[in-house]
Amino acid sequence: MAGTTKEGKGFVPKILAFSTNNISDPGIDLAGSSHMHYPPSVMVVSMPCTSGIKPGWILHAVEKGFDGIFIAADGEECAYLPDCSERASNIVKNAQALLQQNGYEPERIKMSAICSVCAEPFTNQIKAFYQIIQKMGPARKG
Amino acid sequence: MSDRRIGVYICHCGGNISDYVDVEKVRRAVQDEPGVVVAKTAMFTCSDATQQEMVQDIEEQQLDGLVVASCSPKLHLFTFREVAKRAGLNPYQYTQVNVREQCSWTHTDDYAGATAKAIRLVRGGIARTRLTEPLQPIKIDTVPRVLVVGAGIAGMRAAVGLADLGLAVLLIEREPVVGGRVAAWGAMYPHGKNGRQLIARLNEEIKQRENITLFTCAELVEKSGSIGNFNIKIRVGGNSGQGQEIITARVGSIIVATGFDNYQPVAGEYGYGIDGVLTLAEYKELLDSTEGKLFRHGREIKDVVYVYCVGSRQQSGENPNRYCSRYCCNAAVHASIEAVDKNPGLHQYHLFRDMRTYGKYELLYNQAREKGAVFLRFDHQEPPVVEKMADGKLMVKVRDLLTYSEQIDIAADVVVLVTGMVPRDNGSLVDVLKLPLGQDKFFNEIHPKLRPVETVVDGVFICGACQGPKNSSESVASALSAVTQSASILKKGFVELEPLIAQVDPEVCRWCGECTSACPYGAIEQVQYQGRAVARVNEAVCKGCGGCAPLCPAGAIDLKGYTDEQMKSMIDAFLKEIV
Numbered sequence: 001m002a003g004t005t006k007e008g009k010g011f012v013p014k015i016l017a018f019s020t021n022n023i024s025d026p027g028i029d030l031a032g033s034s035h036m037h038y039p040p041s042v043m044v045v046s047m048p049c050t051s052g053i054k055p056g057w058i059l060h061a062v063e064k065g066f067d068g069i070f071i072a073a074d075g076e077e078c079a080y081l082p083d084c085s086e087r088a089s090n091i092v093k094n095a096q097a098l099l100q101q102n103g104y105e106p107e108r109i110k111m112s113a114i115c116s117v118c119a120e121p122f123t124n125q126i127k128a129f130y131q132i133i134q135k136m137g138p139a140r141k142g
Numbered sequence: 143m144s145d146r147r148i149g150v151y152i153c154h155c156g157g158n159i160s161d162y163v164d165v166e167k168v169r170r171a172v173q174d175e176p177g178v179v180v181a182k183t184a185m186f187t188c189s190d191a192t193q194q195e196m197v198q199d200i201e202e203q204q205l206d207g208l209v210v211a212s213c214s215p216k217l218h219l220f221t222f223r224e225v226a227k228r229a230g231l232n233p234y235q236y237t238q239v240n241v242r243e244q245c246s247w248t249h250t251d252d253y254a255g256a257t258a259k260a261i262r263l264v265r266g267g268i269a270r271t272r273l274t275e276p277l278q279p280i281k282i283d284t285v286p287r288v289l290v291v292g293a294g295i296a297g298m299r300a301a302v303g304l305a306d307l308g309l310a311v312l313l314i315e316r317e318p319v320v321g322g323r324v325a326a327w328g329a330m331y332p333h334g335k336n337g338r339q340l341i342a343r344l345n346e347e348i349k350q351r352e353n354i355t356l357f358t359c360a361e362l363v364e365k366s367g368s369i370g371n372f373n374i375k376i377r378v379g380g381n382s383g384q385g386q387e388i389i390t391a392r393v394g395s396i397i398v399a400t401g402f403d404n405y406q407p408v409a410g411e412y413g414y415g416i417d418g419v420l421t422l423a424e425y426k427e428l429l430d431s432t433e434g435k436l437f438r439h440g441r442e443i444k445d446v447v448y449v450y451c452v453g454s455r456q457q458s459g460e461n462p463n464r465y466c467s468r469y470c471c472n473a474a475v476h477a478s479i480e481a482v483d484k485n486p487g488l489h490q491y492h493l494f495r496d497m498r499t500y501g502k503y504e505l506l507y508n509q510a511r512e513k514g515a516v517f518l519r520f521d522h523q524e525p526p527v528v529e530k531m532a533d534g535k536l537m538v539k540v541r542d543l544l545t546y547s548e549q550i551d552i553a554a555d556v557v558v559l560v561t562g563m564v565p566r567d568n569g570s571l572v573d574v575l576k577l578p579l580g581q582d583k584f585f586n587e588i589h590p591k592l593r594p595v596e597t598v599v600d601g602v603f604i605c606g607a608c609q610g611p612k613n614s615s616e617s618v619a620s621a622l623s624a625v626t627q628s629a630s631i632l633k634k635g636f637v638e639l640e641p642l643i644a645q646v647d648p649e650v651c652r653w654c655g656e657c658t659s660a661c662p663y664g665a666i667e668q669v670q671y672q673g674r675a676v677a678r679v680n681e682a683v684c685k686g687c688g689g690c691a692p693l694c695p696a697g698a699i700d701l702k703g704y705t706d707e708q709m710k711s712m713i714d715a716f717l718k719e720i721v
Contacts (some may be wrong), residue, residue, distance in 0.1 A: 016713065021215075022598050026578060029214045032243035034581075040255030043262060043716050044244050045709075046215075048642070052688025052701055057709045065717040077576055079599070080687035081662060091692055116578035116598060117586065 013067035013133040015042045017126065018053050022079065024072035024114035024122070031119035038126045042070070049080045050111075051087040055095035058109060062099060065140070068108050068133035069095075070126060075113025085113070104139055107132070144177035146272050149205045150264065151196060153187040153212035155242055162246040164257040168211070171261040171720060177272045179203055187212045193225050200229035207271040208236035211264045214243045216588055216598070232276035234641065234703070239267035262716045269715035273708045279638035280681055284370035285394040286310060286632050291362055291571065294322025295614050296606030296621040297399035298344045303625035304397075305351040309632055312391055313348070314360040314376055320345055322401050324614055328430035331476045331506060337614075357389070365574050368685070369601030370394050370637040395601045395628040398585065399621060400571065402563035402607035405453030405463070412449050412559050413528025418536050421452075421561045422474060429480050436485050438555060443485060445554045447538045448474050449526055450494040452559040457522065465582045467562020468611040472503040474560040475510045482513045490515040491552050493526050493540050518542040518550065528557050563611040575602055584610045595624040601637075603627055642703040643684040644691060650698035651676040657690040657699060666690060 019025045025046050031038070047053060050073040058069050071092065078084030088111060096106035110129050114122045152168050154160035165183045173181035180199050184192040187210055199205060208231060210222045215238040223233035241260045249256035288304050290297045293315035301313045319325070320341070327337030348354050357378050364375035372393050379385040404423040407414040414421075418438065420428070428436065436443045450471065456462035474492070482488045492515055499507040511517070518540060520526055526540035531553070538552045565583040572579065577597055580586035585604045588596045595603045603624040606617040631637055646657070648671040657677050658666045665683035668675050677698070688701035700706060 014717070016716070025214075026216065026598055029216065029240070029243035030581075032245075032247035035247055035250055037248060037251050040245070040249045040252055040259040043259065043266075044240075045266070045712060047688065047704055048701070049687040049689060052691050052704065054692045054706065054709075056697075056706070057713065060710050061713045064713055066713070078687075079576060080685050081689050084689075087689060094692075117580065 011134055011137060012039070012041050013130060013138070014065060015039075015068040015070055015126070015130060015133065016061045016066045017042055017044045017070040017072055018050070019044050019046045019072045019114070020050055020074050021046050021048055023074045023077050023116055024118070026116040027114050027118040028072065028122055030117060031123050034119050036119060036123040038123050039130050042126055042130065044072075049078060049084060050074045051078070051081050051084050051091070053088075053091050055091060055098050058095040059098045059102060062104050062108060062139050063102070067136075067139045068110070068129060070129055071109070071111040072114035072122060073111050075115070077113075077115060105136060107136065108139060144272050146177035146207050147179045147203060147205050148177045148207035148209060148268060148271055149180035149196065149199050149203065150178055150182070150209045150268060151187050151192070151211070152181075152183045152241070152264065153210070154183060154185045155212060155246075156186065159212070159242050159246040162250050162253060162256050163241060163260045164253070165260075167257055168241075168260045168264055172264050172268060175265060175268045177207065178268060180205065188218050188221055193221075196225050197229040200226070200231050205229075205231060206235060207274060209239060209264065209267045209271050210236070211239040211241045211260065211267065214240045217592060234277040235271065235274040237267040237271045237274070239263050258720055261720055262718075265715040265718055266712040269711040270708050273705065273711060274703075277641040277702065279641050280643070281636045282370050282639055282682070283636050284632050284634070285372075285392045286635075287312065287391070287393045288628050288632070289314070289362070289372075289374055289391070289393040289396045290399060291396065292316075292322070292399040292401055292606070292608070293320040293356065293358075294399060294401045294606065294617075295324040295341065295344070296401070296617040297322075297397070298341070298348060299618045300397050300399060300605060300621040300625050301354050302344065302347050302351065303622055304628065305353045307625070307629045307633065309353070309629060311354040312376070312393065313354055313356045314362065315356070315358045316361055318358050320356070320358065326430070327426065329480065330614060331472065332502060362571060362574055363388070365396070367392075368639075370631065372396060372601065394632040395603065396575070397621075397624045397628060398571070398575065398577065398602065398604045398608060399606040399624075400566055400568055400608040402611065403566045405467070405561040405564045407452060407559055407561065412452055412526065413530075413536070413557060414559060416528065416530045416536065418555060419528060419557045419559065421559050422470060422477070423561065425556070425558045426473075426477060429477055429484070432484065434484065436481060441555065443481075443488065443555045445489045445552070446478070446481060446491070446556045446558060447536075447552055447554040448478065448490070448492045448558045448560055449528070449538075450474065450492065450497075450560045451522070452561050453564070454562040455495070455522070463562070463564060463582070465611070466498065468498070469613045470560045470562045471498045472500075472506060472613065474558065475499055475503070475506045477558070478515055479506065479510050479513060482515070491538075491554075492517045493520050493538070494518070495520065495522050517544075519544050563607055566608065568608070575599060577602065577604070580610075582610070584608065595620055595627055601631070640686055641681075642701065643681060643686040644679045644688060644699055644701050646677045646679055647698045647700070648672075648676040648678075650696050651694075652696050652698075653677060654695060656693050656695060660690050660693050
């Protein structure tokens with residue numbers, strides 16, 4: 001990525017955002033249609049439901065070069081699972097434990113419910129998370 | 143390396159993508175990715191010509207994978223699945239990469255960053271496609287019955303349309319009577335028909351059709367199931383007290399036609415609250431209920447001032463209505479023609495910001511001017527001021543942009559605030575249906591041009607003024623569009639659902655029952671495999687949420703299309719160095 005350096009001010013964190021096809025994806029699409037800006041090193045991958053994210057993927061992403069993982073969760077709106085929020089928070093807990101076991105800070109994962117029209121909340125959240133990760137520095141030291 | 147043969151097509155989208163992303167650079171960066179045999183850019187990948195080219199490439203190059211990098215899959219997923227099908231390629235071996243909504247449009251401020259991101263996203267799509275396998279959609283039988291929510295002109299017309307196509311209809315209305323707003327109206331443009339009579343005739347039509355069941359004082363309170371087969375609960379008889387009853391039914395699709403509310407000005411807004419200052423709706427009521435001349439407090443009305451865009455196109459305030467309400471210019475001009483026909487010699491002044499009597503309503507505007515109406519244009523930053531005078535008349539002061547900002551004072555008997563449509567408070571319905579609202583708080587369609595009555599909830603359609611300001615004929619047109627959409631699903635008798643469901647690897651499964659208890663649909667059952675118990679997914683019942691996959695302690699469950707291998711190779715591809 002242009003201008004990427006390992007440490008310091010020029011550090012451009014890479015963030016992987018997990019989104020869902022029917023709930024948060026339309027919200028993130030709407031941010032784009034409204035030309036709201038967030039850093040281009042944020043990449044979104046879509047799933048049917050937040051509850052399907054495997055903690056192992058998160059560890060893999062951090063090990064391979066992502067510095068932060070953002071989960072744009074279905075929250076209460078999930079059409080599949082009434083207890084989606086609870087399941088998702090368990091996944092986050094397990095993934096945080098997995099990161100910690102492997103020497104990464106658990107704060108590199110953030111989850112927030114993003115609805116199908118949550119363009120502005122998504123943009124604000126992802127920018128705030130980006131700054132937090134920027135302060136933390138790259139996930140892989142040395 | 144890969145033995146796959148993948149075609150990659152990167153869209154300019156006219157300039158929507160290529161103005162912010164170097165699409166040629168993206169093409170070069172992905173053309174040598176493992177498995178890629180065709181890599182092209184196109185001005186519009188969705189155009190007939192490019193679709194044809196894709197079909198030709200797939201056939202001639204014997205492609206077994208397709209990647210289209212263009213807009214959101216919400217728009218064209220099905221377009222390109224059809225392209226794949228036409229070319230004999232399994233549609234589940236195609237991947238849509240969103241480089242517009244989630245790339246070019248979000249990073250209009252960063253050409254290099256957006257280009258790099260697009261390269262990463264397309265590589266991710268290619269990596270995912272390399273690991274696709276041909277899948278067959280799951281067929282579900284549909285129920286040939288439709289629930290229509292709201293019996294205004296749109297809902298009533300939809301019910302008749304559905305019934306005539308041989309579908310049963312459950313029509314529910316929250317109020318005790320049908321007809322909605324139109325039932326209160328008199329003469330309407332352009333057909334000159336009377337709203338009350340129009341609704342009465344539609345009501346007759348409904349009564350004549352045996353396959354329409356109408357419930358008034360009824361609300362939808364519960365919905366479960368999915369497209370083609372929803373289970374619904376309707377509460378009849380109001381929300382409290384005696385005579386309340388819950389009716390359950392199965393329907394194949396749902397059409398929402400709950401209409402609009404009139405904008406209600408706050409006290410003091412353009413003099414609202416002063417006697418003689420009326421909203422458009424109040425003025426229409428006066429017109430429609432008056433035979434002969436218009437009077438107010440015993441005095442003949444001689445001067446009327448119309449102030450346009452009240453409650454629309456607001457720039458400030460708490461939750462401003464930023465949108466143009468669209469129908470009000472026509473409605474106000476039409477009302478003014480009706481008024482002058484009742485009171486010949488009536489002086490009428492239209493104070494507007496922008497006049498939009500679109501389409502053939504332009505004729506109305508000319509007609510109003512021919513009948514003596516005067517049109518004055520004001521600057522929204524210097525809006526007209528309405529005051530009450532000592533003699534009981536009203537005084538409107540306005541600076542007219544058409545005469546070089548001359549200050550004009552107009553004495554009036556009535557000031558009409560041309561108020562627009564606002565969304566209804568549909569809170570409980572939104573909770574039940576999980577329908578998304580747009581920025582303006584009306585129900586949101588998937589795409590205003592490409593999929594104008596479909597919502598992100600499969601099988602739930604919207605029409606009429608609940609999705610945005612519309613006049614009655616536009617409402618009816620969208621109602622008929624929702625009818626067509628519903629019928630195209632339900633007349634076929636089945637829907638095809640995504641085969642992207644969970645799968646258990648019996649070699650890895652050690653049967654612990656975790657997945658079975660995690661599935662609220664009961665889709666995972668115990669079966670015997672080589673003499674031992676393992677879990678198996680029932681394809682017809684699995685919803686494809688993937689909720690079971692992370693819970694398997696053995697890691698034996700994958701969601702098709704989102705397998706461990708696919709996700710990890712996508713992540714790797716996202717991160718690959720860009721030279």
